[in-house]
Amino acid sequence: MKLIVSSPPHWNNKDSITKIHSHLIIALLPVLIYAVYTYGLHAARIISLSVVTTIASEYFIRKLFGKESTITNGSAVVIGLLFAMLLPPSVPYWLVIMGAFLCIFIGKEIFGGLGSNPLSPVLVGWAITRISWPAYYNLDLASVNYDLGYSFRYPLTLLKKGGTEFISEFKLLDFLLGKQVGGIGTVAVLLLLIGGIYLLLRGVIAWEIPVSFMVGILVVSSVFWLLNNNQYANPLFHLFTGNLMLGIFFLSTDYASSPFNRWGMIVFGFGCGFLTIIFRVWSVYPDGVFFAILIMNLFTPLLDKLKKRSKPVEFIHIESRAE
Amino acid sequence: MDSLALNIKEMGITDLPDPEEVILTLKGFDPGSDTLKFKEGSKILTGEEIFPGEHSTVTGTLKSIDSLQVAGGKRVALRIRVAEDEKFDPAIKEVPDFLEKDPLEILKQLNRCNLKFSEKLAQTKTVVISAVDTEPLATIQQQILRENKNRILEGLELIKFLTAAQKVVLAIPKNLDYLVADIIEDQADVFLVDPVYPNGLPDILMRTIYYKLGLEACAYLKVEKLFGAVIALKQGRPFVHKVVTIIGNKESKNIRIRIGTPIKNLFKDSDIHDNDKLILGGPLRGDACYSTDIPVGDTIDLVYLQDSSEVILNRNQACINCGKCVRVCPAELDVNLICRFSEFSHFEECLELDVYDCIECGLCAYHCPSGRSLVQFIRLAKSELEKIEQEEEK
Structure with a gap:
């Protein structure tokens, strides 16, 4: 009789990397459908191009590096989807391909693949293209040929230029329902929120980073708002505009580039929120969410040390033969 | 069946008839320096001391002395043919007051x-x-x-x-x-x-x-x-019986067995198939056995026969740094780091990360989405560190 022998444990909760990424794709699906519904084939073009590029580049890069293929674990698909969601509807095809390739190459594979990336791979690709070709990311220009029945001026640019007076035309409910200009997948705030809650319920992400991120946004923006409510917008305006909701649930919670002990996560999330508002108030960029996350990513190894261990307790086994 | 909840259902205890043969493994007995007072063929009484700290759990004749590879290492094993009438060691007396x-x-x-x-x-x-x-x-x-x-x-x-x-x-x-x-x-x-x-x-x-x-x-x-x-x-009865929970393919029960009963006496032959896993101890900390000829010792609370359809094979994919192991670790260790260091033979770093505080509960590997055998990496680090320590002493 042949018996199987292995080290314990002999049970597993049957989780897998593919399952985690499937949950992420399911959580993103409503947002993607909304993007295609709003921007039609432009959105479909960006999404499919981006996903195809990420999968192909991961396949060929790993082949080139002589490593086993990992495209079936779904990570390339999730990166492709997330990168596409950050782009305005009018970006040219080569920018999509360029960015998606950089996400995989510089963001992930160059460091050894999934799990070894010090920064969020999606944001690496985004940051390089955003800084290299800023004109394509100018949301006011990008959406000049659209008329979807709501204001197509970017609320955060308006806020930066003219304070709260300029944004009085916007309603928070419209933001929540996705009636604002932005990246194709960043505007549907309510759907992103639902996707995020799905991930929390499935245990894919932990509550600490999203919650402390939101708290950071609300607290810091409240301070500015209370100081001068003519110049600075109210906290809920900040929470529902720009790329924030996508950043809170999907980008700041990237496993390898965020801390995993409780206090590290809370400081990380709060830091993201704090820096986001600081960038929105004082930087040249209207929305600083992604830069905030990238900067906090760099603190992750440090924050992982924010851990206090309770030492094991010494005791004796009365029956000394027990292990 | 894979829930981590502890079972609190009442399950009565039945007695298992004595086996024909009992195997006693001697912990701490070194065949090079220690000598045994029994020879093949000697009669042994229940409760009689075989070696300091080790007592016979049956009355019978010593059939053979050989060595047996068990989870703790290689041990000297005594096979005792069980006699029909049980006699206790005369040194054991009842002390009701x-x-x-x-x-x-x-x-x-x-x-x-x-x-x-x-x-x-x-x-x-x-x-x-x-x-x-x-x-x-x-x-x-x-x-x-x-x-x-x-x-x-x-x-x-x-x-x-x-x-x-x-x-x-x-x-x-x-x-x-x-x-x-x-x-x-x-x-x-x-x-x-x-x-x-x-x-x-x-x-x-x-x-x-x-x-x-x-x-x-x-x-x-x-x-x-x-x-x-x-x-x-x-x-005035020595501690020679042990209650164990038996989890088989078809039924689970609590039975009282003689300590040292080989596992083959606990199951019917037809119950165990090729590619099943036979686990002494629980599903999270137990040791898989390579043979049914291994005795159930007095620290075993559970014998678990896992059907081949439920056996999980280690996938050992690369770590994705999800941090689930760190969050579930009851000893609050940086499991991901320890196991990566151990995987690439940086054992000194494992020591700095307090690898010895690990109690090998198995929760990290239970939750690992990459299917890594984390407990195995930790055991490897511990044993390699012990080797390094021994060499330094020399």
Whole structure:
């Protein structure tokens, strides 16, 4: 009789990397459908191009590096989807391909693949293209040929230029329902929120980073708002505009580039929120969410040390033969 | 079946007839320097001392002396053919009035009864008696408490007498508190434990109690051994029977077996198939056996036959740094780092990360989405570090 022998444990909760990424794709699906519904084939073009590029580049890069293929674990698909969601509807095809390739190459594979990336791979690709070709990311220009029945001026640019007076035309409910200009997948705030809650319920992400991120946004923006409510917008305006909701649930919670002990996560999330508002108030960029996350990513190894261990307790086994 | 909740269902205990042959493995016996007072063919009585700390669990004839590879390493193994009529070692006497005797004398008597109680016992101030089963699926500690409550209450007296402990804590699963509803404060403090793995493991249980109640100089004992001690003193019976939960493909049951019974006597031959996994101990900490000819020792609470369809094979994909292992680790270790260092033979770094504090509960590997055999990496680091230490001593 042949018996199987292995080290314990002999049970597993049957989780897998593919399952985690499937949950992420399911959580993103409503947002993607909304993007295609709003921007039609432009959105479909960006999404499919981006996903195809990420999968192909991961396949060929790993082949080139002589490593086993990992495209079936779904990570390339999730990166492709997330990168596409950050782009305005009018970006040219080569920018999509360029960015998606950089996400995989510089963001992930160059460091050894999934799990070894010090920064969020999606944001690496985004940051390089955003800084290299800023004109394509100018949301006011990008959406000049659209008329979807709501204001197509970017609320955060308006806020930066003219304070709260300029944004009085916007309603928070419209933001929540996705009636604002932005990246194709960043505007549907309510759907992103639902996707995020799905991930929390499935245990894919932990509550600490999203919650402390939101708290950071609300607290810091409240301070500015209370100081001068003519110049600075109210906290809920900040929470529902720009790329924030996508950043809170999907980008700041990237496993390898965020801390995993409780206090590290809370400081990380709060830091993201704090820096986001600081960038929105004082930087040249209207929305600083992604830069905030990238900067906090760099603190992750440090924050992982924010851990206090309770030492094991010494005791004796009365029956000394027990292990 | 893969839930981490501890089983709290009542499951009666039945007796298993004695096997034809019992295998006793001698821990700490070095065939190079130690000599055995028995030869092949000698008669052995139940409870007779074979080697300091090791007593025979049956009456019979010594059939052969050989070595056996078990989870703890290679051991000298005695195969004893069981005789029909059982005779106890004459040194074992009943001491029904143990409370009036000398505690040291009682300890010696317990030792003769195959209950090797620690000599440090006198220094302990708090004793924790645990009726919480250590692993999911096992139900024996609680079942012994259910069936023999009065004996256990006598045992609490015994423990107080042996240790001069100021406090005795009885730990039991939360849902079974009705069992001990009538225990008064004089007898023991009842400590309720959430019945989820790993709360029943000695290290975790003792830490929880330590941080909740702030007790000092603690000692730990399972209910089963306490019950065994009372029976040994009141009836003059050595501790030679062990209750184990048997989880098979078709049925699960609690049975009382002779310590040293080979696993093949616990299952029908037709129950075990190729590519099944036979686990001594629980699903999270147990050791898989390579043969059915391995005896069930006195620390085993559960024998689990895992069907080939449920066997999980290690995938050992690269770590994705999800941090699930770090968050579930009850010892609060940086499991991901330790295992990566161990995988690439950086054992000194593992030492800096307190790898020795790992209690090998298996929760990290249970939750790992990459299917990495994390416990194996930790064991590797520990054993390699021990080798390095030994070499440095030389």
